[in-house]
Amino acid sequence: MTFNSHNDVVLSVQDLSISYLTPRGRLRAVSHASFDLHQGETLALIGESGCGKSTLNLGLMRLLPTNARVDGGRIEYTRRDGAPIDVLRLNDRQLRQFRWSECSMVFQAALNSLNPVIRVRDMFYDTAAAHGKRFRRQVRDRALDLFRRVRLDPERVFNAYPHELSGGMRQRVLLALALLLNPQVVILDEPTTAVDILTQRTIIEVLKAIREELNFSTIFISHDLSVAAEMADTVATMYAGEIVEIGPVYELFYRPRHAYTLGLLEAVPRLSAGEEELVSIPGSPPDLIEPPAGCKFHVRCPFATDRCRVEPPPLEPVGENHLAACWEKARVLTHALENAYHDAPR
Ligand SMILES: Nc1ncnc2c1ncn2[C@@H]1O[C@H](COP(=O)(O)OP(=O)(O)OP(=O)(O)O)[C@@H](O)[C@H]1O
Ligand SMILES: [Mg+2]
Incomplete structure (x- = not known):
């Protein structure tokens, strides 16, 4: 039972504009984007290369490169306890708390960015430690549980180096890592792009199952419409930095x-x-x-x-x-x- 009025919006983006300062001038990568993400909802962002999908989501996580500017707008996040968070105003310490624990992201092309000399288990221990969670036993239990859920052999993967894993396995490790601190929102930037079609199938099945079990909301970036159609409740089409259409998947x-x-x-x-x-x-x-x-x-x-x-x-x-x-x-x-x-x- 909650005393809050019923409102299940976890992330509300209002009139968000982001540009990059380039030698040629100001490049407007995201213009006046607005949408609400509800609890348990999967929003697919579709659109051609360069339309601003990654920029929008890096903006949500406050992970934009230094030549980027947020020109205007609001990002409002609602914590599980109902407390509203003004994401654009978080200071560095609050941001560290926000990322991973509230909102996490699996980056585009992250597959090849795993540090080859760091074992999977240390990625999990380090991420947890950076958030003040130093009980390795608990971290390990949570990681193994997540590995089981994403259909990885828990013990083997936990102790592996990235190069010992296939692309699809690494993708699922990154998904498990994104879920380690139990965030409400998980952003997946092209999670099925760099893998073959069978692996893509596995990742989709795993995602569908795990989001039911763990009940997080997802922003799913894809330029593959059939994948978006299968995963999404809501679809937003982006063109040249703008959301030009948004609606229920079957409507779109x-x-x-x-x-x-x-x-x-x-x-x-x-x-x-x-x-x-x-x-x-x-x-x-x-x-x-x-x-x-x-x-x-x-x-x-x-x-x-x-x-x-x-x-x-x-x-x-x-x-x-x-x-x-x-x-x-x-x-x-x-x-x-x-x-x-x-x-x-x-
Ligand atoms: N660091 C940067 N500096 C300058 N311009 C950038 C930078 N990153 C992206 N851009 C430009 O911003 C625009 C939006 O890029 P973004 O990466 O957000 O698109 P995207 O929809 O994610 O594309 P893709 O499908 O290829 O991943 C593009 O015109 C891109 O060239
Ligand atoms: Mg992108």
Whole structure:
């Protein structure tokens, strides 16, 4: 029983903008991103390379490189005891507490970044020790329990060096490490990208099982739509630093309202014609130092009108918990329904 009013939002991001200072000028990597992450929810972030997915999540963890600036916005996290945390205002000591214990991240390409001379067990002991947990027995028990849950041979893996493990095993070690201090939010940046298809399957199955058991919320970054479709409750499409559409997974995949989401769906290889045809979205993402006026997607958009070229579309409700920033949302939906993506990911 709790005395708080019922509100299960663990992470609320409001109007967050992040830029990088580069020799050519200010690069706007994330522009006015807003979303709420609920308890136990999996949010998938999809979008082409360079659209700002990693920057957004590094921002959430306050792990941005030194040439990055948070230009505005709020990140509000709610602890298990209900206490609100203003993430952008945490000092260094509070940040150390926040990372891993409240919110942890498995980094993109982390697979190859494991220090080869440090045994798995020492990574776990060191991480725990950095958070004041020095009872090695407890750390070991927790690690072995997590290894079992992610389907690793606990004793063997605990004592192994990274090079003795396959890519998929290392990925699961990193997942277990991210869960060591029982965070409420786990950010996974492309967890299935660098591994083969069978390993990818194992990782997905493990993730699905473990998030039920341990009840954490996930932000899942992927450019593989079928993986996102399988994992997510909610999907957010990012384009050129903006969240251009967000909504329940089935809504986004079956009733898309943004031309770019539709483009991504059409770019999924389709097997129905008997052969695999890959349609990619023509053109390339815009320069984020001098982005185009109006809707940033208009240059590549088959639905674009004069209005799209000058006036940026606002992110507006189009259904229950579904928002899209597209002037031609009605035409996009009609097109999607007429071309029913029966073999789209589900
Ligand atoms: N340290 C940096 N300094 C300057 N620009 C950067 C830096 N890191 C990223 N960028 C730029 O910021 C933009 C967003 O990059 P980001 O890595 O967040 O994209 P992403 O969606 O994660 O891409 P990917 O799918 O390739 O991982 C890109 O234009 C990228 O070139
Ligand atoms: Mg990235």
